[in-house]
Amino acid sequence: MNRSRFDFAVGLFVAIGLLAMAFMALKVGNLAGFDSGSGYAIEARFDNIGGLKVRAPVKSAGVVVGRVESIGLDAETYEARVLLRIYPNYRFSKDTIASILTSGLLGEQYVGLESGGDPVYLGAGDRLGKTQSAMILEKLISQFLFSKAAETPAKAP
Template sequence: MQRTILDLWVGIFVVAGLAAILFLALKVGNMAGFENGQTYSLKAGFDNIGGLKPRAPIKSAGVVVGRVGEIGFDNQSYEATVTLNLDSRYQFPKDTSAAIMTSGLLGEQYISLEAGGDEKKLGNGDRLKITQGAVVLENLIGQFLYNKADEGKSKDKAGSL
């Protein structure tokens, strides 16, 4: 048995195919991210998570520091319970606050962490105390219209006086 030119072609084909998969994994996908690293998880309750999805980014000062894990519903407090998987390179104080934000006008939703001033750091399984849910566009518009109507009323009153 000896090497043939056919073996060379098969070898080239297989190497090219594997290189394509590698290209897809590293250059197109985000496999080279921190996901392989060590993480610790926190919990946070939100009154409304809006369109937040599992694996959405968690950002602090605009930098991605983790990803959203599970999202569940707490039947005791009627709140959404979100698990936050954070990279263990980043430690946050005990009084850190979490808010659900939207990137851009119609972009995807993410969790923004605002570090507090506590000396103690958050550990695995801790719960974030201060949270702010997603802004619901309908409520916002409703509030705006209500305020406008209020303004109009007070103007009328001012006019009658």
């Protein structure tokens, strides 16, 4: 076997390998949706973020409009500080409400944005004024039990 046959076979091999890598990046991993560098970051503060994770989707009306970039705790107010990176082609008004929601009963948690009517748009580094924390099942149950316990003696007499 002479050299050109080797070259051809190796070239074919590398081409198939690169094709497989492209398949993994585009078809399996969806490289197109991964652009954390672009867009602008806005900050939202929550009392409790529940099980929200970095890179969780940010959705508005069910459409993914960004990703959670980082999560931290404010050392003074003890609020969770969540940085949201919004894709550059979406704009939201100043009075947008951010809430932490769950997709399905057991699904992943995401940040839902609901735009308000303010004509001024949010820019890079702005902070969202109105937020709604994650629903914590234990708190809900204890609230329910307390309210049940409060109303039982009233009925007794």
